[in-house]
Amino acid sequence: MKKSLVSPPSIAALAWTLALAAGPIWAASASDVTVRLGKTVTSPFMGLGVQWDRFYYTPTPAAWNMIVRRMDYCRPGYLRVMVGTGDYCVGFDAQGKPKYIWTEGTAAQKADFKNLTDILDYAQSRGVPVILGEWSPPKKELMAEETDPRWPQVMADFVSYLRDKRGYSTITFFNCINEPNGDWSGNKDYATWLSVVRSLRREFDARGLNASVRIIGPDTTGNTQWLEPFTWIDRATKDAPDTFGAWDLHWYALDSEVLDGSMEKLLAEKREVIAKNDPDGLSKPRFLGESGLITGRVNGDQQPRVRAYEYGVMMADYVAQVARAGWQGALAWDMDDAMHLVSWDRRPDPPDALTMKLWGFWNSQGSRMTPPEDESPRPWFYTWSLMSRLFPRGSRIVETTSPAIARFRAVAATIQRSGRTDVSVMLVNNDAISRTMTVKVPDLKQSPTLTCYRYFETDRPEDDRRFPKAASLLKKVDLRKGCTVMLPSRGVVFLTTMIDRQKNQSP
Template sequence: MKIHIVICLVMFISATFGCQDTSMNPKNINNDLIIRSTPVSAIPFVGIGPQWGGYDNILRWTGSSTFNAKDWEVLEERVQFLRPGLVRIMASQGWNYYQNGVYSPAISEGVLFRILDFCQENGIQVMYGEWGEEALPNGEVDAAWLERSTDFLKYLLDTRGYTCLKYYNMCNEPAGDWSSIGGDYSLWQRTYEQLLSLMEAKGLNNRIEVIAPDVAIWNDTSLSDWITRPAAYFGDKIQAYDIHSYPTDDQVKGGSYRKVIAHYRSIVPDGKAMIMGELGFKYNPNSAHGITNVARIADDPFAGDDSNMMIYDAFYGVDVADAVVQNMLAGYDGVILWNMDDAMYSDNGDKLKRWGFWNIFGEEKFGSSADEAIRPWFYPMSLLCRYFPNGSTIYPVDVPEKKGLQAVSAKKDGRTTIALVNSHASSYTLHLKAEERLHLQGAKVYQYIAGDGASFEGAKDSKGFAIPNSVEDIDLHQDDAFTVQLPGRSVILITTMQ
């Protein structure tokens, strides 16, 4: 059965009558969405975008050190439509600039430089960093690696001229026992000291913002000192902060996730940006979706254990949108989605980390050209990436207490975006208002309504890219409301941005 969205403009006109019993006509405040005029953060929003890059197995999987012309065309066309404000690209010396004891940046010609060229040409900012290296004995700092790493960073900035590189991070998830830092804060601090000294000596400081600590948090605040200690010790040498999070559906929908990430945002020094450096959405392993995920991994010969097989289902796009909006409302200045493409990273040999919008090597290596197709969750993510752009200001939206309901707004250059997310099964009738008058002329209205499996309702063109469901002229104020029927498991986005 199709669910149709109905949007109409409703003028609320109040009048006062002498002895009228107002209890007979109570004001409907329970279904009001009110766009507030005070921004969430004074720091301009950096943007939303996916993890990109890697493809370290491309030669082994395809016999070539770069993509064929068709795959490059597909990738670039899709990312151009996605229009991310920020992407995260990670490198490592063995894959990108140092092999067999020889320093050689030319190793990166096949993939990394082509991706960075694309980002440069399309105005996409990059959070660039390194995965880290093997831990040395006795907690020693790998000074030789840092020397080469900063040489390569200098090469990217000076020789290649990449001004798209906005942030630099030295090591992925250092608080984890799986990282080269192994959770040793002292080693991490000493490594960052050497990194910062090398950057200053090579003229790199103030040319790219150093971001830290890049730790992966759980659903608690136990890693708070990985922010407070660097802030106290390094001061302004750390110019921005980031964490990673992989919440489960019950944490996001139950409210604990929002409280945890808000805490981490609150302890960042004033005036410093805070980025969600990886956002992945998981399902409680004991839930129906969690059990299904394990079964699907077992049935897929190419899926590694580190996979979320719900990427094939339309409801996943709504769930991730819920988490993204909560990050914006918690004051995060950018969000990196995990991730763009299954083919970027392997998990135990030739198995994939299935988390992407597609698998660009579906035909070449993994026996299915259909796996190269755009998956449903690309649709709502493309809307959030495009219409919460770099340089925008994020505004909170008051919402009634309804399960799964989130809303947020953004403004840039006199244009406005409003995103409404309902991750619950119930449909809601809501009245959208604004604290300060908004006139949205020619506003594009997009809808994404998850159905069974991969099916969803949402207008799209022949390439699978989102197009508006309608175009409306909308006036919003405290007495002027735009009534929205928000179906269960849906995302509605209204925008005057181009």
Template sequence: MKNILLIIIGTIMLLSCQRDDTEQIRIKTKELISTHFMGNGVQWSAYPHGDTENGEWGKLMTSEKWEMNFKRLDYMKPKLFRVLDQANWRYMVGFDSDGEPILDFHTPEVKAVEKILSYAQKNNITVLFGEWGTPYKMHDLDAGNSDKFKGANDPKWIRSIVAYLDYLIVKKGYTCIKYYNLVNEPNGDWASTKGDFEEWAEGVRMLTAALREKGLDKYISVAGPDAVTRYDNPNSTYSGAGWVRETAKQLDEMVGIYEVHDYTEYDLVRSGGFKKYHGDIAQLMAHTNKQIIFGELGFSRNGVENQERASRDLYACEDSQFDVFKFSYGVDMADAVIQSMNAGYSGAAAWALDDAMHTCGDLGNKNELKRWGMWNSLGTELCQNPADENMRPWFYSWSLLCRYFPSGCSVVKTDSTGIEGLRLTAGVYNDDITVAIVNNSGVDNTISLNIPTHKQLKKFLYFDGDRAVDVNRFPIPVEEKIDAKHSIELTMPASSFVILTSLDY
């Protein structure tokens, strides 16, 4: 009887210890994952079809439309813009009798790009700048001049890029431009390089040398490889991951920051495998001691249901993601970026800010929008639907992930929750702290957090049907602040996201 009693007591004590270990989740502010975090942001291209009178749609992007975007971004406080364009859309206006490109940096199209750059400069936003590909080689409409450049390694293009950057950075003062993409997703069979690593690498070497010669290297460096890591081009020498490895091996001296893309799968994120997969990618360049970011991050559009919705929409092309209209997309995107931060990534730009930026093939067909945005600035003009201009649910979670993880913060380690689908990350900035928690499962869970701060915390809730907003529809915290002196018990409904932060603006 005595032995049975001892066994019962021991079992109770063991279970008690296990419960404390699993429920008490610590934020380990002295154990760093990364420092000098760049921050999260968005892909924001100027509107090539509708930003000037010369565009296919005319000047639909009026000052009121721009101001609508600025106001929403004022709340979001993005830390990163990826701004890509085409020379022949903006500043390359023709060729002289010797076949040399004629450059004009005072066109209305350049001034439209400067609206984005001016906003970034004013708000201390890092800009990853670049061009989609070699001029006149990207789209059917460019075919008439497709023979004017041989590729990414054409000296004429390199000289044009450097002249443009000198104008924007030195003459105009857009020192927010910190990094340059030479060709979007160069490992893709859709890229102007068609996956030719040697062509792209030679172009990077030439561009770096030209930037140094011009003295621009003190302002800007190359971001690379800009590869889609989960895509292996059969015509490329290297896999998607191989592009990262070879860039680190062959071009590290020329690359200022490593940068990749992923249009990921829901199962990979919801299972927690996203962190492992992209953590392994980051390890390919870890010896360089440089940062790595996502230049584009979103979810695959290839699902049957998504393609059916795209085919039924009168204004969308197949290159659209209709889950942006769903509450769940805000949870999934938050989960992906939480895992990326825990894997050591220094930021992510979400694709994309606005449906009105691009059409399929960028041919300007009004019934072929790329529906990926947080809204459609031209919902009234293009779709006869003013409600299309409203912010979609995922603006809520993504704006909080931009706003409350400032540039320069340190991402710190946390205990595992031990609960399937429930993950968190934390950032420390001076004596402030932000914790982001996601429950990307189908069941409710309650956890206990130990957050080492003497400050009170605001709590933002992204729950389906329960997310507080102000008169502008921007997120606001719940009324009662949290005292973190003791453990914080937090109930996380299925498919939900929470931010706890001591940061004030």
């Protein structure tokens, strides 16, 4: 449903425009964005996730504390943590029984395993759900074939140990083979992957894990012009709906797929495929298991655009389309450059500019490298962390209506906490053209305090930690009449009624 342009806003709304605008107001009239609180798009929203793997270049204690502080600010809705079978299974004894690192590993192996449990400790202490998973089938020296029946058994033992013995109850999803449609995964084909996952499900059932840990899939990757990850979800939802407890995709989008809105259209179509093929499909989580932009990727697997402010706008547009299409979350690839190598054949210490996969919110090895400022949060952490905080796990994405404006997206959510209902709205202008939008919430009876955050190339307030800082705080805003906001160029505006009730300030 689209709405036509409205008449000029009230005098009060114009005052809010002046308070929120950064620069002159030159748009002739405002367009309405209407938030329909009674119309749910998807619920519950999983929030915004983050890929947090073990570090190849281990952070110092000071750097680890810095990472924890930043992730605490981000408040991720979920984490994805991947391992290899050899990271926890060291082989088999003479009777063919698996030997695990926690009982028979060397001191070095146990220390490396602690790098995994440190991440799980963080998630458990904050109550953050975890997707645990395997990068690929085991190395040949451990198991000769992907279809070795021992592999599902050791995966299930691994999950059972972590949940039942170590108490990591936040492990609630498991991902068998990262990106199985890619030749780097080591997977043979669709049929082989599905056979392994079905065997894994039987092992989970035998250990009573099925009630607490959902197997996700297909976890395929690509975009509309590369690898085409979408057909596997068509097939898996039809072939094995009872095997999977959640549905996920990876989408490394072309700029064109974001700018023209085709992401939203295709994801909405895939939501309908899930609903058609899986009788319980819409009651299962569905989300993006890795999210990023592939346009501009260089040097094998580096995305230098993460250093530019426009990447933060593009990823906000990406997430808006995920939510508007009725999917329940998107996960950032990735948190820190120091986790992943471009090539295992090249591992200098200290690392240089070509060593690590350049995709993160920051590089915790930045002080040892050039440019050292890479250790600071990059621009896209600004929008990702705000989306994560203002559209948290458990929120409800509601309908927004607006005129058909190219390269403009709006998304809104309600957040129910402590007997209070809050509203967050994100406006994304992914064009150089100035836009003036009036946000209206007809069903909101109270006149709340409204916090505004702005993300533009020369206008994105930060505090001394380089975290987002509110641009303005408006009291007693009547959102039934509307709040008019200027987006003078390419950028993002967040409006929220949320407050941190412990500190009595904006979130």
